[in-house]
Amino acid sequence: MKFTPEIYGIKDVPMQSFIDKDEIWDFIHSADTTETEIRRIISKSLNKQRLNLKEVASLVQTTEPELVNEIRKGAQMLKEKVYGNRIVLFAPLYVGNLCMNNCEYCGFKATNKEAQRTTLTKKELIDNVKALEQNGQKRLILVYGEHTSYTPEYIAETVKTVYGVKTGNGEIRRVNINAAPLEIEGFKTVREAGIGTYQVFQETYHPDAYKRYHTGGRKKNYDYRLTSLDRAQEAGLDDVGIGALFGLYDWRFEVLGLVRHTNHLEACYNVGPHTISFPRLQDAAHFKVDERYRVSDEEFTRIIAILRLAVPYTGMILTAREPEHIRKEVLKYGCSQIDAGTKIEMGAYAEVFGEKQDLNKEQFLINDERSLGDVIDELLDEDYLPSFCTACYRKGRTGEHFMEFSVPGFIKRFCTPNAILTLSEYIEDYAGQELASKGWQVIEKNVAKLNDDKLENSVRERIDRIKSGERDLYY
């Protein structure tokens, strides 16, 4: 599929702002929420077609419980039909929390003088990566505040350091980034360091709300942030992640904002976001959530179902900001990646500065503190296939999320076998006896489900090689 501006009737211009707040509110206020329309929209999405803003507005405005239930069911069907049962696992690693901005909701804001500020030294970074590798992690997202010390060259250097750390069979095979927006040259520098996805969250797509929450530093500039991933694309970095921080403004507006952003990237660069994130606001030092915009659990899980239907091809990331029971529910609606074994205090994986959750040491509080092993255990119980796959990115198959979605048989040929092989490695290297036996049973079941003798034999042969000590086998 080629995304041409004509598909959406959009006349977007690269590197220029694209959010029209009145247009978004008009879509919301004139939404058609009749039963016939909602059912038509759900089936359009189940036919793997992207929804337009008018259709997404209809979904966010639906309140009739039976229809809301159909939206949830639709997302669940889409997830099962397109993506199957794999869940990709990763961990965040906070590299530095110096910050010159003043985002009201964030514990790292410049005016929070009680925040303990640190940038990991090279040794501390290596120690943390070692600790993560010893737990079995293979994919990290490095997180940075916004500060003149965190130049593109510095970010690139930390990425290279992380890739260079090997412990036993442990290694990090994909490093993603969540950091401040860069200039085109800066994006080129971090791309050359071999990063996976570069995430920049708009936080709120509403320009006036944005202004209220961002009162200092470079992040004050709404348009500069909004066009940051255009600059990434101009730099040849086409693997980008968008996100909104739910709880800052009306969630219905933010959902349409995310979809409008997706339209813009498709229209201008013919590639949509690799991932969409939907962090929900958590307590942070010196911040009180505005109750008007607080997102309830019911709304939050509905938002995820709507986003799944709206952009059926994109990866959806859920983090440990959310408690276990919410994480369990929304996996059904198509979240494809979750973090596990998460610690967001600076240096905590290697216990550099002590481990306790403390608002002055971290950006916000998290609600799921289970270990990677515990999360894998639960995923196996729920019939998911945990995956640490990093194959596409290393094989140069860019746009894999889109291929998974659009190329028939892609998941069966590549994603499932790679999930099986990376889980086999995890079991061999890091799992206790009980988890291992559960894991091998799930692997056996998934190998049998491949339903293709040649592929099955090839996967079994590779599992045997992993059992005899080989590592990093992938399709």
Ligand code: SAM
């Ligand atoms: N400094 C970079 C930036 O602002 O883009 C890096 C990102 S920040 C460390 C990661 C993300 O955490 C932010 O983009 C924001 O969406 C989220 N965040 C900040 N404060 C939060 C809070 N109180 N609750 C939940 N998420 C929060």
Ligand code: SF4
């Ligand atoms: Fe700094 Fe990012 Fe926190 Fe804003 S969200 S204060 S830019 S770390």
